[in-house]
Amino acid sequence: MKKTVFTLLVVLAASRLWAEDGYDLWLRYKPIENKTRLASYRQLMTAIQVNGNTATLQAAKEELLLALKGLTGYTIPVTTITTKNGTILLSNSSSLPGSLRSLIQKDLDKAGTEGFLISSQKINGKNSLLITGNSDVAVLYGVFHFLRLLQTEQPINSIHIVSSPRLKLRLLNHWDNLTRTVERGYAGFSIWNWHTLPGYIDKRYVDYARANASIGINGTVLTNVNANAVILSADYLKKVAALANVFRTYGIKVYLTARFSAPVETGGLKTADPLDPAVQQWWNTKVKEIYQLIPDFGGFLVKANSEGQPGPQDYKRTHADGANMLADAVAPYNGIIMWRAFVYSAEVPDDRHKQAYNEFVPLDGKFRSNVMVQVKNGAIDFMPREPFHPLFGAMPKTPLMMEFQVTQEYLGQGTNLVYLAPLFKEVLQSDTYYKGKGSTVAKVIDGSLDHHSLNGMAGVANIGTDINWCGHPFAQANWYAIGRLSWDYNLSSEQIAEEWLRMTYSNKGSFLANASKIMLQSRDIMVQYSNPIGLHHIMGTGHHYGPAPWVNNLNRPEWNPVYYHKADSIGIGFNRTGSGSSAIAQYFPEARKLWEDINTCEEKNLLWFHHVPWDFTMKSGRTLWEELCYHYYTGAEKVKQMQQTWKGLHSFVDKDRFEQVRQLLTVQYDEAVWWRNACLLYFQTFSKKPIPAVYEQPDKTLEYYKKLRFLYAPGN
Numbered sequence: 001m002k003k004t005v006f007t008l009l010v011v012l013a014a015s016r017l018w019a020e021d022g023y024d025l026w027l028r029y030k031p032i033e034n035k036t037r038l039a040s041y042r043q044l045m046t047a048i049q050v051n052g053n054t055a056t057l058q059a060a061k062e063e064l065l066l067a068l069k070g071l072t073g074y075t076i077p078v079t080t081i082t083t084k085n086g087t088i089l090l091s092n093s094s095s096l097p098g099s100l101r102s103l104i105q106k107d108l109d110k111a112g113t114e115g116f117l118i119s120s121q122k123i124n125g126k127n128s129l130l131i132t133g134n135s136d137v138a139v140l141y142g143v144f145h146f147l148r149l150l151q152t153e154q155p156i157n158s159i160h161i162v163s164s165p166r167l168k169l170r171l172l173n174h175w176d177n178l179t180r181t182v183e184r185g186y187a188g189f190s191i192w193n194w195h196t197l198p199g200y201i202d203k204r205y206v207d208y209a210r211a212n213a214s215i216g217i218n219g220t221v222l223t224n225v226n227a228n229a230v231i232l233s234a235d236y237l238k239k240v241a242a243l244a245n246v247f248r249t250y251g252i253k254v255y256l257t258a259r260f261s262a263p264v265e266t267g268g269l270k271t272a273d274p275l276d277p278a279v280q281q282w283w284n285t286k287v288k289e290i291y292q293l294i295p296d297f298g299g300f301l302v303k304a305n306s307e308g309q310p311g312p313q314d315y316k317r318t319h320a321d322g323a324n325m326l327a328d329a330v331a332p333y334n335g336i337i338m339w340r341a342f343v344y345s346a347e348v349p350d351d352r353h354k355q356a357y358n359e360f361v362p363l364d365g366k367f368r369s370n371v372m373v374q375v376k377n378g379a380i381d382f383m384p385r386e387p388f389h390p391l392f393g394a395m396p397k398t399p400l401m402m403e404f405q406v407t408q409e410y411l412g413q414g415t416n417l418v419y420l421a422p423l424f425k426e427v428l429q430s431d432t433y434y435k436g437k438g439s440t441v442a443k444v445i446d447g448s449l450d451h452h453s454l455n456g457m458a459g460v461a462n463i464g465t466d467i468n469w470c471g472h473p474f475a476q477a478n479w480y481a482i483g484r485l486s487w488d489y490n491l492s493s494e495q496i497a498e499e500w501l502r503m504t505y506s507n508k509g510s511f512l513a514n515a516s517k518i519m520l521q522s523r524d525i526m527v528q529y530s531n532p533i534g535l536h537h538i539m540g541t542g543h544h545y546g547p548a549p550w551v552n553n554l555n556r557p558e559w560n561p562v563y564y565h566k567a568d569s570i571g572i573g574f575n576r577t578g579s580g581s582s583a584i585a586q587y588f589p590e591a592r593k594l595w596e597d598i599n600t601c602e603e604k605n606l607l608w609f610h611h612v613p614w615d616f617t618m619k620s621g622r623t624l625w626e627e628l629c630y631h632y633y634t635g636a637e638k639v640k641q642m643q644q645t646w647k648g649l650h651s652f653v654d655k656d657r658f659e660q661v662r663q664l665l666t667v668q669y670d671e672a673v674w675w676r677n678a679c680l681l682y683f684q685t686f687s688k689k690p691i692p693a694v695y696e697q698p699d700k701t702l703e704y705y706k707k708l709r710f711l712y713a714p715g716n
C-alpha cells in the first residue's frame with residue numbers, strides 16, 4: 001500500500017516536472033495512455049509495407065515509423081510483402097494489385113486526386129490495413145489522418161474511411177518580408193532564412209511542411225502582399241526553389257507575391273502598364289525563368305492599388321487588365337493568379353465597406369479562367385466580428401477565394417487566447433441568399449453554386465521563429481483549424497478543438513471538457529470585452545494593439561476609429577442603411593433582412609449597420625449604454641473564469657506549457673480591463689451616462705489610457 005502511494009507521488013511529481021516547448025505542435029507522438037487501446041493497436045499494427053519508393057511515400061513511411069515508435073513504444077518492422085495480420089500497406093492506388101483495386105474502385109473514384117482511403121482489408125489472406133489514394137500525397141494525407149485516429153485514441157479495428165478535400169487550394173499566406181520581419185506577426189521573425197538559403201536547409205522547413213501536410217495545406221505564399229520585387233531576382237528565386245524542393249515531397253506548392261511595379265523597379269522598364277507589350281514580355285520572361293527553376297510553381301498573389309501598393313490603376317487600367325496580364329504569363333505552365341479584392345482608397349469618399357464591391361462587381365466575367373479573386377471574410381478588415389463580405393455571391397462568373405486571417409492582428413495578437421474556428425465557421429455558414437436560401441458563403445467559395453473548377457481558401461499565417469511556432473500556445477490551434485476547415489469546412493469548431501487538444505495536450509476527458517470550453521467561448525469573450533454589439537476598428541493606431549477609439553487625426557478618414565464608431569451625443573454606430581451609407585444594399589434582400597431594421601437587427605451586428613441612440617431599448621431590456629457596459633464588464637469577467645478553469649487543469653499539462661498559458665491569461669485579463677475601461681470612459685464622454693454602480697468603477701482616467709504608447713509593438 002505504502003509503495004503504491006509512493007509510486008503515485010513520484011509519477012505525479014514527474015508529470016509536473018516534465019516540460020515541453022511546443023515545437024512538436026500537434027505531432028507530439030507521446031505514448032498512448034489508454035492501455036486497452038494501446039493493446040489493441042499493437043495487435044492491429046505489426047508491420048509496415050510500402051509499395052513504391054517516391055520521396056513522398058518515403059516521407060509517409062518515415063512519419064508512420066516515427067509516430068508509431070512514439071505512440072506505442074515499438075519499432076514496427078518494415079516488410080516487402082504481406083505475410084502477417086496487422087500489416088499496414090501504404091500504396092498509391094496505381095500500385096495495388098488489380099483485384100484489390102477493383103474492390104475499392106468506387107471509393108477511389110470518390111477520393112479524387114488528393115483524397116485518401118483508410119480501410120481494413122484482407123490482403124494475401126491477412127487482416128491488413130490499407131492506406132491508399134490516387135496520388136502519393138493522398139497516401140501521405142491518409143497516413144496523417146490515420147495517425148490522428150491513434151493520437152486521439154480512436155478504435156481502428158474494421159475501419160473504412162474515405163475523405164477528400166472540399167477545396168482545391170488550401171493555402172497559407174505569409175506576410176513575411178525579406179528582412180525577416182513579419183507584418184502582423186506575433187511569433188518572432190520569418191522562418192524563411194533568406195540569407196542562408198539556398199545552401200542551408202533548416203530542419204524547420206521540413207517540420208513546417210510536415211505540419212501543413214498533416215492538416216491538408218497544399219500551398220504556401222512565401223512573401224508579404226506588401227511585396228518586394230527583389231524576390232523575383234535570380235538570386236532569390238534560387239532560394240525559393242530550395243524551399244519548393246523541400247515542400248514538394250509534402251504536396252505543398254510554392255507561390256509568391258508579385259510587386260506590380262517590378263518591371264520598372266528591377267527590370268529597368270519605364271512603365272509597368274499591363275497593356276504595354278514590353279511589360280507583358282518582361283513578365284513572360286520572368287515567369288519562364290521561375291518555372292525553369294520550379295516546374296510546379298503555383299502562381300502569384302497580388303495586392304494592387306491598395307494601401308499604397310502599385311497596380312494597374314496607376315496606368316488607368318483595371319484590376320482585370322492587371323490580373324489578366326499575369327494570368328497569361330503563367331497560363332502555359334498551369335499557374336494561377338490570386339488577385340486580392342482588399343482595395344479602398346482615400347480619394348473615394350464613399351464608405352470603405354462599399355469600395356471593394358463597387359470596384360470588382362463590374363469586372364465580373366472579365367478575368368481569365370486562371371484568375372481567382374481573393375476576398376477577405378468581411379468588407380472592412382478581419383475584425384473580431386464582421387458580417388460576411390458582400391462580394392460573396394456577387395461575382396458569379398469569377399471564382400472567389402476566401403482569405404481569413406489566422407494571425408490575430410485584431411484579436412488579441414500574441415497575448416490573447418482566442419480560438420478562431422468559430423469565427424471562420426460563422427462566415428462560412430452565413431447565407432448570402434445569392435441563389436436562394438442555403439447559398440452559404442462556403443458554397444460560393446467551393447464553386448458549387450456556379451460550377452467553378454478553381455476554388456480555395458487562404459489563411460494569413462501566424463507562424464514565426466518562436467520555439468512553439470505561433471507565440472501563444474493556443475495560437476497553434478488556429479493554424480490547425482484553418483487547415484482542417486480548408487479540407488472540410490463542415491467540420492465543427494468543437495470537433496477541431498477536441499482533436500487539437502487531444503493531440504497537443506491530453507486525451508483525458510475532464511481536461512478536454514474544460515479546455516474545449518475555454519477555446520469555444522474565447523472568441524465571443526474577446527468580442528465582448530473589445531468590440532461588442534458590432535463595434536469595429538477601434539484599435540490602436542498602426543499596431544492595432546489595444547483600444548484607441550478616440551483617434552481622429554490620421555491622414556485618411558477611414559484609418560481613424562472615430563470613422564467607424566461615429567459616437568456623438570445622440571448615440572453610437574455606423575448607419576449603413578438606406579438613410580446612411582447604404583452599404584447594406586450590397587447584400588441580397590433576404591440576407592440584409594437580418595440587419596436592415598434597427599428594431600430587429602441581430603444585436604451582435606447592430607452598431608455595424610446602425611447609429612443607435614444611447615437610450616435605445618435592447619432585447620435584454622437594458623438601454624444601449626447599459627448594454628455596452630454589460631458587455632464590456634461581462635467580457636472581462638469571463639476572462640477571469642478562463643483563468644480559473646485553466647488553473648484547474650494543471651495536472652494534465654506539463655509545467656512549461658501550463659505556466660505559459662497561465663501567465664498569458666493574466667496578461668489577457670489586464671488587457672480586457674484596459675479595453676473595458678478605456679472604451680467605456682471614452683464613450684461616456686458622449687453618452688453622458690454613468691457606468692452602473694453595480695460595476696467596479698475604472699481606477700484610471702481616460703487621459704491615462706489616451707497617453708499609453710507602444711512604440712515598438714510587434715508586427716507593425
Ligand code: GCW
Pocket residue numbers: 175183184225226303307342381382409
Ligand atoms: O489588415 C490590414 C493590415 C495590413 C495588411 C492589409 C492587407 C498586408 O493592417 O498590415 O497589409 O490589411 O491585408 O493588405
